[in-house]
Amino acid sequence: MWRAAKCTYLAAWEKELMEIRAISEGAYRHLIGIRPKYWTKSRFxxxxxxxxxxxxxxxxxxxxxxxxxxxxxxxxxxxxxxxxxxxxxxxxxxxxxxxxxxxxxxxxxxxxxxxxxxxxxxxxxxxxxxxxxxxxxxxxxxxxxxxxxxxxxxxxxxxxxxxxxxxxxxxxxxxxxxxxxxxxxxxxxxxxxxxxPCNGHTMWERTTHPDVMPPPHRVPIGRPKKKRARGEGEEPQGPSTSRLGLQQKCSRCLKLGHNKRGCPLRRPNVSTCLVNIVLYITLFLMLFTSL
Ligand SMILES: [Zn+2]
Incomplete structure (x- = not known):
């Protein structure tokens, strides 16, 4: 794809596209669907x-x-x-x-x-x-x-x-x-x-109108985004495993498709067990006393 993008004249671009087609018809169709002036030097x-x-x-x-x-x-x-x-x-x-x-x-x-x-x-x-x-x-x-x-x-x-x-x-x-x-x-x-250069806002000219106040401050849920919003289809730096078509591998059972948190063999931890035991005993005692 990069070779095709870097071609500066039409005939070279067409040759590279044919090579892509020989490898993958789907990739060829995908690329042909994008207007060439947006991705190949041959149309710049x-x-x-x-x-x-x-x-x-x-x-x-x-x-x-x-x-x-x-x-x-x-x-x-x-x-x-x-x-x-x-x-x-x-x-x-x-x-x-x-x-x-x-x-x-x-x-x-x-x-x-x-x-x-x-x-x-x-x-x-x-x-x-x-x-x-x-x-x-x-x-x-x-x-x-x-x-x-x-x-x-x-x-x-x-x-x-x-x-x-x-x-x-x-x-x-x-x-x-x-x-x-x-x-x-x-x-x-x-x-x-x-x-x-510009003076500080205390020296700016005052108008006869009331000051424009900022809107009420609301803190949105989650961490604020700092990275630039990427365009549709734009690859992020360091693609994730799912984008690469790779599946996660569980370090517990060594099977694909989940990690050790979602592993079916995962044992509940000791504190969860204790809480459950106390809950069952309380329920049993409540039932016993009501009878
Ligand atoms: Zn030349």
Whole structure:
């Protein structure tokens, strides 16, 4: 499934789906029932310049606000505002010290593409068009349009291994082909607007209307939930035994389907026995005296 999800072009995705079908018709039908644009890179659009398949970013945001989320709405929003204000100010200072034009994590990603490009052989077809070959695999790269038929170049805004191979063949600078959204200038532009500092609520402007009071406080039953509410069908981290299709094994009788608490061989404990004996004796005495 992950192999199919990671395919960046249609033909590769279809091939992987056929392999899934050969293993399990049910799995194939399940996957085909989900709109591909939601789970496979082969249908991702080019505008967002994002090929992320997982929602780890939401998890990071949730872990940052998990303490604040328990607070009343205004306090919670104030906490988030202060968190962002601090983060933006720190990032603004950090980027000032950064000397290169391309951002550090992007450089690491680009290096991976450069490393992978060594297996590809470029053949020039014209000034900017190349056929890039590896065995029976071939892709067409258009450097002028910044496109590759594997779609990764357009989707990520970073040259794919085929594009890197073509750029090297054209003796051009790879950095020219990195999308402008990954540059220091773009990062600076992102963090330039300042989140303004704010006075405490005692200094806020008072209105002529009565204060809005919080609703009566009710403590709901059970422990409050802290984890982010997951979407339908979303796997939790560390799936439970029942989700994995595994059955519990009893440590008393070693049979499947129950644990030692629900074991039919379980003996009642001593205190329960004593209570039962006292109860029976009392009942017997009551009956005896009434007769
Ligand atoms: Zn490519």
């Amino acid at each position: 659009e080019f505008y967002p310049k994002c090929d992320a398949l997982v929602n780890n970013m939401c998890e990071s945001f949730n872990s940052a606000i998990v303490e604040s989320r328990e607070k009343p709405i205004l306090t919670m929003l104030e906490d988030i505002r202060v968190y962002l204000m601090k983060r933006w100010a720190e990032n603004r200072v950090l980027i000032e010290k950064y000397k290169d034009d391309i951002l550090p994590r992007i450089k690491l990603k680009l290096q991976k593409e450069i490393d992978a490009s060594r297996w590809w052989f470029p053949v020039a077809a014209g000034i900017s068009k190349f056929e890039v070959i590896r065995g029976r695999d071939k892709f067409v790269v258009d450097l002028l349009k910044k496109e590759c038929t594997c779609r990764k170049f357009q989707m990520t805004g970073l040259p794919c291994p085929h594009a890197v191979s073509a750029i090297n063949c054209a003796k051009d600078d790879i950095r020219k082909y990195v999308s402008s959204c990954y540059t220091k200038a773009a990062y600076v532009a992102c963090y330039t607007p300042m989140i303004n």
